[in-house]
Amino acid sequence: MxxxxxxxxxxxxxxxxxxxxxxxxxxxxxxxxxxxxxxxxxxxxxxxxxxxxxxxxxxxxxxxxxxxxxxxxTAHAFLVNNRLSQVALPVLQELAATTSLTASLYVRVALARVLIARVQGRNPLRYQLPIGEKLPLHLGAGKALAAWLPEAELDTLIERTTPFTRISGQQVTADDLAADLRRIKQDGYALSLSERALNVTAVSAPIHRDDHVLGALSITGASGELTEDDHARLIGEVRRAADAIAARCP
Structure with missing residues (x-):
């Protein structure tokens, strides 16, 4: 050859x-x-x-x-042919209907995440996020992908992004981010409060097929409309939906 x-x-x-x-x-x-x-x-x-x-x-x-x-x-060709977004769409629709929150699907591209599908909930977010938008891995739903990075890539991500300040004003060191990602990997989900957008709560979970992470599923809504009592229910809904998508993927 x-x-x-x-x-x-x-x-x-x-x-x-x-x-x-x-x-x-x-x-x-x-x-x-x-x-x-x-x-x-x-x-x-x-x-x-x-x-x-x-x-x-x-x-x-x-x-x-x-x-x-x-x-x-090229982006259109990806959306037309990508099996993950095709099988995920009905699950996103059901999740948005069940929770009334916006459901989104992300895939990792290098040390970033890209939105490939989204279904608005009954109460749409105030900001627009178009399909194809590239967002960071160290904030919000990105952490549901970052937590499962290979060790070398994880070290690179932490080195390149820290220290940083979340939109809430919370400062995050390298040790803080590393501990946060370890906790997410152990728990199997990420809960984010005003990290990338102010007064926005996101619950995210990875979509696993064997040892491979296909993407991340997330629901987002205004923090003022969600209480701490809602978190456990939403975490369960997102994890079940992520598992449902994984089961439908070839």
Missing amino acids: TTAPASTMRSLDRAFDVLGVLDDGRQPLRLSEVARRADLHVATAQRILNVLVERGYAAKEGAGYVAGPAALA
């Missing part, structure tokens, strides 16, 4: 680094900023961007660059 030259693989890695920078950009990024964030020489970043623009994965907007429309077509 022919193995691709190391230089070819390195070029591919760099192209994905640039794509990742564009994915995370909330506004058009100048060439120099793309190069800085991707840790590339400006000339190298320019050559990669030229190819991405030609293929539609990047677009020139004013003096900067943004992700291109081809990325949307």
Whole structure:
């Protein structure tokens, strides 16, 4: 079997680094900023961007660059063909109806999570979260994925994200996050109170198939509408729903 030259693989890695920078950009990024964030020489970043623009994965907007429309077509192909989101949708609908809360499905991408399905509850959240949104692993529902990371990746996540401050104002050290994730792995669920969004409560659980974590299921609602007495019931509902999704996956 022919193995691709190391230089070819390195070029591919760099192209994905640039794509990742564009994915995370909330506004058009100048060439120099793309190069800085991707840790590339400006000339190298320019050559990669030229190819991405030609293929539609990047677009020139004013003096900067943004992700291109081809990325949307790739995302659509994932949603159409992804078995997890297909089998999860009726479970999400039932969970949202049963709890009146918004039910969401996330998968891990490197050290982040991406929303791939969502069903609004009777009382929708005040903020909008579109399909494809990339969110952190160390906050909210992300912890239901982070707790099961391989040790090396877990150490990297903790090193890169700590110390940080939750939206509630609570400061979190590396030891705090490590202890929180150990507790989540032991309990089998994550309960988050005003971590990423103020006055929002989230209950999340991993979707396991054997030793593999396929994704995380979460329900979210306004903290003012939920009491501590509600938590145990919601935890049970989410864990049962996560197990139901896992049982339907091939």
